[in-house]
Amino acid sequence: MTIPGYMMGSPTLPPAPLKPEEIEEIKKTLTLTDDDLRFLRMSLPIVEAHADEILDVWYGFVGSHPHLLYYFSRRDGTPNETYLARVRQRFKQWIIDTAQAEYDDAWLRYQFEIGRRHHRTGKNKTDGVDSVPHIHFRHLFALAIPVLHTLKPFLARGSHDTETVERIFQAWQKAVLFQLILWSYPYVKEGDY
Amino acid sequence: MTIPGYMMGSPTLPPAPLKPEEIEEIKKTLTLTDDDLRFLRMSLPIVEAHADEILDVWYGFVGSHPHLLYYFSRRDGTPNETYLARVRQRFKQWIIDTAQAEYDDAWLRYQFEIGRRHHRTGKNKTDGVDSVPHIHFRHLFALAIPVLHTLKPFLARGSHDTETVERIFQAWQKAVLFQLILWSYPYVKEGDY
Ligand code: HEM
Ligand code: HEM
Numbered sequence A, B: 001m002t003i004p005g006y007m008m009g010s011p012t013l014p015p016a017p018l019k020p021e022e023i024e025e026i027k028k029t030l031t032l033t034d035d036d037l038r039f040l041r042m043s044l045p046i047v048e049a050h051a052d053e054i055l056d057v058w059y060g061f062v063g064s065h066p067h068l069l070y071y072f073s074r075r076d077g078t079p080n081e082t083y084l085a086r087v088r089q090r091f092k093q094w095i096i097d098t099a100q101a102e103y104d105d106a107w108l109r110y111q112f113e114i115g116r117r118h119h120r121t122g123k124n125k126t127d128g129v130d131s132v133p134h135i136h137f138r139h140l141f142a143l144a145i146p147v148l149h150t151l152k153p154f155l156a157r158g159s160h161d162t163e164t165v166e167r168i169f170q171a172w173q174k175a176v177l178f179q180l181i182l183w184s185y186p187y188v189k190e191g192d193y
Helices: A020-030 A034-042 A044-049 A051-063 A066-072 A081-100 A105-118 A144-155 A162-183 B020-030 B034-042 B044-049 B051-063 B066-072 B081-100 B105-118 B144-155 B162-183
Strands: none
Touching: A020 A162, A020 B066, A020 B144, A034 A044, A034 A081, A034 A162, A044 A051, A044 A081, A044 A144, A051 A066, A051 A081, A051 A144, A066 A081, A066 B020, A081 A162, A105 A162, A144 A162, A144 B020, A144 B162, A162 B144, B020 B162, B034 B044, B034 B081, B034 B162, B044 B051, B044 B081, B044 B144, B051 B066, B051 B081, B051 B144, B066 B081, B081 B162, B105 B162, B144 B162
């Protein structure tokens, strides 16, 4: 079953604007290693099984904050339920993609696409929706806190010991931050990134 | 004893480019509350007592990564020890300021100054040093991971129970992310922030 607007692996996506060695440097600063990828993959069965519950919490957070629900609303201020539902499908797939941790060139190209979708250059186009034109940079990284905080209890629901759950959580923190850094690309002034 | 180049509270700093209600919105997305400020202040005695040890670890991290030491180096590639030492003094004060959690207008104005200092618009000016012109955006948020990860064991050295240490650490995560969001301002395209 295809997910509308999900373009991971699409040959139509342009190449990443960063060279592989530049990507490796970011991972070094993040201390994102193959061990973290291992821990991420350990979380795949749990997050896949609980994806809808996790999304309920995240959507609840956005929905209860007018200044965030704003970005899913029409210009007349009414929340766009179609938009919320369509994005939710891709957000669900994103949980799986993040846990699968196959951070290859196809995945990388899609990160720059997701960045554009948050930004005025790509927002609303995927779902052809009437909504506000752009998600302000100021909220992007900020949302990582509630997203990760609400994910943590679900990670503990598997059969792993406390130390392993902590390592899995740290890996998720690095993976989310890594993606937000890549998603920031269209927001940053030319030459500053 | 004054810290060279430390400008917290200086009347010469321009006002913040965001309105107070915009700052409050960012804090809402971050879920940064007065409780977090309370937990940050709990950490003040510990981080102040261990500031030099903490800085040793952070400087060790930067120093052992050529792609990061680069930003403290002269254009001929040699690390600028004066620069490293001068910034270290202000980084030490930053630990205390973050823990004191007095996030008022003076503090806010200084965050936008720190942002400029990482950016081509202000880098090197404070210490009048010969170094590379700009710190690339891609590494800013990434460094939060090692900075916070290496801070955590020090937070546990006080007399607080495990749950309190965890709350203190979460507050530190929010405080660091909050500041990085503000420091990003000069990097982001006009109208996108
Ligand atoms: C931790 C930070 C964030 C994460 C992990 C995240 C995740 C995602 C994902 C996975 C998608 C779908 C990408 C795709 O099309 O495949 C998406 C799209 C979207 N996100 Fe975010 N997001 C974050 C921050 C934000 C913020 C702060 C807002 C503001 C409410 C926001 C609003 C949206 C909207 C409106 C879309 C649809 C964009 C479009 O294609 O028109 N996101 N996000
Ligand atoms: C978590 C991320 C970061 C934190 C918490 C942080 C913290 C600080 C602080 C507190 C200062 C002194 C500000 C002042 O003048 O009062 C500073 C300056 C500086 N930082 Fe960062 N920083 C971060 C990311 C980075 C990165 C990724 C680099 C790259 C190596 C870097 C390199 C520098 C340099 C070279 C200066 C001196 C800038 C100047 O005034 O010329 N920082 N940083």
